[in-house]
Amino acid sequence: MRLKFHLPFIFLFFSFQFLQAQDSDELFTKARSAAFDKKDYPTAISLSKQALVKSPDYADIRIFLGRLYTWTKQPDSARQAFNQVLNKQPDNADASLAFASLEFWEDNSEKALEYVNSGLKYHSDAKDLLLLKAKILNDLKRWPEANIELNKVIKADPNMTEARNLAARVRENSSKNKVGVNYDFIYFDKQFNDPWHLVSVDYSRQTSLGSIIGRVNYANRFKTNGLQFEVDAYPRISSIFQAYISGGYSNNVGVFPHYRAGFSLYANLPASFEAEAGFRYLTFGESTWIYTASIGKYYKSFWFNFRTFITPSNNQISQSFALTTRYYYGGADDYFSLRLGTGLSPDDPQNNVLIGSTNYKLRSNNITLGYRKAFKSLNILIVNLGLDNQEYKLDTRGTQVDLGIGYIRRF
Secondary structure: OHHHHHHHHHHHHHHHHHHHHHHHHHHHHHHHHHHHOOOOHHHHHHHHHHHHHHOOOOHHHHHHHHHHHHHOOOHHHHHHHHHHHHHHOOOOHHHHHHHHHHHHHOOOHHHHHHHHHHHHHHOOOOHHHHHHHHHHHHHOOOHHHHHHHHHHHHHHOOOOHHHHHHHHHHHHHHOOEEEEEEEEEEEEOOOOOOOEEEEEEEEEEEEOOEEEEEEEEEEEEOOEEEEEEEEEEEEEOOOOEEEEEEEEEOOOEOOEOOEEEEEEEEEEEOOOEEEEEEEEEEEEOEEEEEEEEEEEEEEOOEEEEEEEEEEEEOOEEEEEEEEEEEEEOOOOOOEEEEEEEEOOOOOOOOOHHHHHOHHHHOOEEEEEEEEEEEEOOOEEEEEEEEEEEEEEEOOEEEEEEEEEEEEEEEO
């Protein structure tokens, strides 16, 4: 009998709790609409407070209220809201992320690091927390640690363009100088009697405007030695756009182009896409203008890029195409690559000297396998193996094998 007597009261109690939560959810929905759709933050704050009167332990609403205070430049009120959640739920990842973001934006990076580490203690693989930690460490100039966190993010989500862009900035900040050396051995079974040898040495300096690279190339081709001098620049225009500007000179025409130049505009697009458009200019006694465009996409641990070069001349158009795929097995400098192409590329130092001849209008197919590995953070090893089936005379083909090895040192 006593149970029957209490059943109506129990039912009323839970019904009241359900209606109360329902009212809180409705107010929360209205608050989010006011903030995101109408940018009416005062109304959103008022609605959130009303919802918390009905459900004071509703963590999502209180975190949202803290974010509203953050966006409206009320940091003390935001801290109070986030603290209330974390005091009851120290493992709340969203509260840790919001609190750390607030302190980071308020230029309290050390404090922000405490809160982000607190969240990672319970959620060690949370990508948003790891990315924010990398931003904080970058701000604190603790670049090796920032690089470790970014490698975790990129390995977990290769599609996260923001992480890759930050990784590039961290590498630039941590090592503003870079030297590299490359060697290529090129063997021909029919087209030429002697192999080619190419060596390049470059120095790169990171500046406030972007990176600048000076390069000296040596080649032994056609039993003739030659030198080429190049300068490349990658000025940053905005968070979306970056440019490529290049120029080169050689007095050994035939071994290298006499002059070369290039320009491209790169864009980081939504959904992990990249795009590029530009031109290349080569002089072998006569001038050759080549236009290029490419589209790239990150998908999971892969990067895909499709590129074309178009050369108009003598009322006809020559084209070359290349599809490049990278598989990232670690950080941003750890990947295997596969390139499938047709025709010759002006960006390929091994073969661009042939563009000045009739070979450029003949058919060729090529494949290149690549391996890139970073070790001890500042060292990078590069190995490439290429195979080219080149039509060097009409209906006459030969095979070209290219073995390349390179080393980069940051400091």
